[in-house]
Amino acid sequence: MRTLILGMGNPILSDDGVGLSIANIIRERFSYSHVDVASSVMIGLSLFDLIVGYDMLFIVDAMTSRDGKTGDLRKISEQDRQGTLHLFSSHGLNIFELMNLGRLCELKMPCLAAVYGIEIGNDVTFGSTLSPGLKEKLPAIAEEIIADITSLLPPPSPSRE
Amino acid sequence: MARKITIDPITRLEGHGKIELLLDEQGRVKDAYWQVAELRGFERFCLGRPAEEMPRIVPNICGVCPSAHHMAATKALDDLYGVEPTPAARLIRELEFNAFYIEDHYIHFFFLAAPDFVVGPDADPKERNILGVIGKVGKKIGLKVIEVRKRNRDIIRHIFTKAPHPEGGLPGGVPRGFTEQDRKWVKDTAVFSLDFAKFAIQLFKDVVLANKSYVDMILNDAYKLKTYYMALVDENNRVNFYDGTVRVVDPEGKEYVRFDPRDYDRYIGEWVEPWTYIRLNHLRQLGWQGLKEGDGTSLYRVAPLARLNVADAMPTPLAQKEAEIMFETLGGKPAHHTLATHWARLICALQAAEHNVIIADDPRLTSKDIRNMNLKLKNKGVGCVEAPRGTLFHHYETDDNGILTKVNLIVATQNNSAPICLSVKKAAREFVQGPEVKEGFLNMVEMAFRAYDPCLSCATHSLPGTMPLEVTIRDHEGKVIRKIGR
Structure with missing residues (x-):
């Protein structure tokens, strides 16, 4: 079973790029041959190029919600989004719509195992590094995500490891 | 009693923005403002960096137009x-x-656009999306859209290393050619x-033009x-996406001015208003005359x-033929019908597509021979293209030292910012009457600016966790008297 862990964000928008930072940490920690770690600055249709063909998908991305505090981690499943979640994207196609579109067109779409949302607040500015507050919390956030992904990953095939 | 309707945020639009409609005592739309919460500080972020970094930085400005900025x-x-x-090169x-x-353009x-024209402008928002479109036209079409997009991105990736964010732009050439x-x-x-x-x-002809109500909508004065109009043209006044002279025609279609892109600041004025972060562009030599x-x-x-x-003409034969059909249908040139965009x-x-077959x-x-290395730093440079959304x-x-x-x-969206406000106002006057606003009518207001394909964000990836559209109606004291949400 091939798995993709995808970090998303904008590398020049400071905390918006937290998903990319988490992906970098995961990439250093994971060495399973059946797990790939990728980064993307785009969503929408562009994600087809990255995710089609995988069996399982995890996404790590920045998020902003009304009551969230910077560094809070939320885990969002595909079922949670009904009527409440809208992932703004290039031309309005959110990840869940993308999954539906792919299935409708009979592409080999992965199972979206989880979306990890990291709260970044509303004060995003241009910058190539995370804010000090989020940077300090980054290791703990990454540990939590890695532990969760590890618990959900199917065991690797012995012949492939 | 003045009332205020807020459409916030705008749906199916890159980034965040909101529309405010101010009603008069009779509940008619008095004014409309398209507001943009713009991220600031990009210029400061760039200063002090080598200029050569710009083709690698600017594609990140925007999740929609990376290749245009690049x-x-x-x-x-x-x-x-x-x-x-x-x-x-x-x-x-x-x-x-x-x-x-x-x-x-196909995205x-x-x-x-197709959700409005194929599924219908007043259809249930849950169905008025790409999935609804495919439901109407069939999944084979969906696969074709995905395929045409993927194949063309392979060209971008081959030349400039990766898509969607090409990074390999070099002065004097390209990093990779073809065998x-x-x-x-x-x-x-x-x-x-x-x-x-x-x-x-x-x-488009079968679904939109064959439907009288859609044609009437396109021709409606509300839209x-x-x-004036601005675009790049070649030496024969034909449309050119990549290079050329900036030409401006007046509302009657007569040439008002043409200029070298390097002189843009002599002809383009940027007006600032307190109600929006986006600057309102206008023709500088005519002065700011308001909305x-x-x-x-x-x-x-x-x-x-x-x-x-x-343009006087299109540079390729099929596009020229279709342009002639379009202007004939719209009643002549220039066409002021926003939805015809x-x-x-x-x-x-x-x-x-025609041009790429020729290439x-x-x-x-x-x-x-794909790179000219005869580089001589001049300390100032202006680059101009016709981005899909307009002149950039x-x-x-x-x-x-080139720092x-x-x-x-x-x-492009800045060029269109003031007209977008006006387009929203005209559509709102036609379709909104007081606080009793139906969902379909709000979408018809949104259609007025969606045609411009405005782009507001810097690749926003947030998960708001809220409704994508919220309409708030307030009285003159700011008190909410009604809310409509999707």
């Missing part, structure tokens, strides 16, 4: 270093830019894209705005319809 930055570096790309850049046009048409072995897949992609372009035009159309206006528009209004967008995509057969495509300017200045000391960008 190309404008690359051309600004050409100018900054006083170097002309080799003929082969120019050809390869045009191939890439056309590929981007094809990808971009807009099928994902943003004779590559020519076959490039030609196959170009031909596939051309077939798809013909199909898309026919689909009409008389302004006004027709006689006495100083506002101009860019984007696909503007391109066709500005979708039609013009399909014609521009057709032009891009694919050009012997220069496989030339090894990048202006850089550096010290003698950036000034950066100024004029983006």
Whole structure:
């Protein structure tokens, strides 16, 4: 079973790029041959190029919600989004719509195992590094995500490891 | 009693923005403001960096137009270093830019415009999306959209290392060319894209033009705005996406001015209003005349319809034929019907596909002479392209070591910002009457600005966890008297 862990964000928008930072940490920690770690600055249709063909998908991305505090981690499943979640994207196609579109067109779409949302607040500015507050919390956030992904990953095939 | 209706945030639009409609005592729309919460500080972020970094930085500005910013930055570096790309490099850049046009315009048409025209402007928002479109036209069409996009992105990736964010822009050339072995897949992609372009035009005719109510909607005065128009043209006044002279025509279609892109600040004025972060562009030599159309206006528009209004002709035969059909249907040239922008967008995509078929057969495509290294720093450079959303300017200045000391960008949405406000106001006056606003009517207001394909964000990836559309009606004291949410 091939798995993709995808970090998303904008590398020049400071905390918006937290998903990319988490992906970098995961990439250093994971060495399973059946797990790939990728980064993307785009969503929408562009994600087809990255995710089609995988069996399982995890996404790590920045998020902003009304009551969230910077560094809070939320885990969002595909079922949670009904009527409440809208992932703004290039031309309005959110990840869940993308999954539906792919299935409708009979592409080999992965199972979206989880979306990890990291709260970044509303004060995003241009910058190539995370804010000090989020940077300090980054290791703990990454540990939590890695532990969760590890618990959900199917065991690797012995012949492939 | 004045009331205020807020549409916040705008749906199916890159980034965040909101519309405020102010009602008079009779509940009629008195004024409309399209507000943008713009991220600030990009210029400061760039200063002090080597100018060569710009083609790698600017694609991150925007999740919609990475290739346009990348190309404008690359051309600004050409100018900054006083170097002309080799003929082969120019050809390869045009191939890439056309590929981007094809990808971009079909995403807009099928994902943003088609829900309104194929599913219906007053359809349930849950169905008024790409899934609803595919439900109507069939999944084979969905697969074709995905395929045409993917194939053209392979061209972008080949030349500039990766898509969607190309990074390889170099002054004087391109980082990678093509071999004779590559020519076959490039030609196959170009031909596939051309077939798809013909199909898309026919689909528009079959679904939109064959439906009288849709044609009436396009021709409705609520979606009409008389302004100047701006676009790049070649030496024969034909549409040119990649290069040329900036031409402006007046609301009657007569040439008002044409200028070298380097002189943009002599002709483009940027007006600031307290209710929005986006600057309101106008023709500087006419002065800021406010949010006004027709006689006495100083506002101009860019984007696909503007391109066709500005140019005397299209550079490719099929696009020329379709442009003639469009203007005949719309009652002549220039056409001021904002919703016809979708039609013009399909014609521009057709032009891009036709042009790439020609490029694919050009012997220069496989030339090894793809970089002019005769670089001489001039300390100032301006790059200009016709981005899919309209004319885009990048202006850089550096010290003698090529370190950036000034950066100024004029983006398409900024060019259109004032007309978008006016378009929203006209549509709102037609479709909104007091607090009793139906969902379909609100979408018809949104359609007025969606046609411009405005782009607001810097690749926002937030998960708001809230409704994508919220309408708030307030009385003159700011008290909420009604809320409508999707």
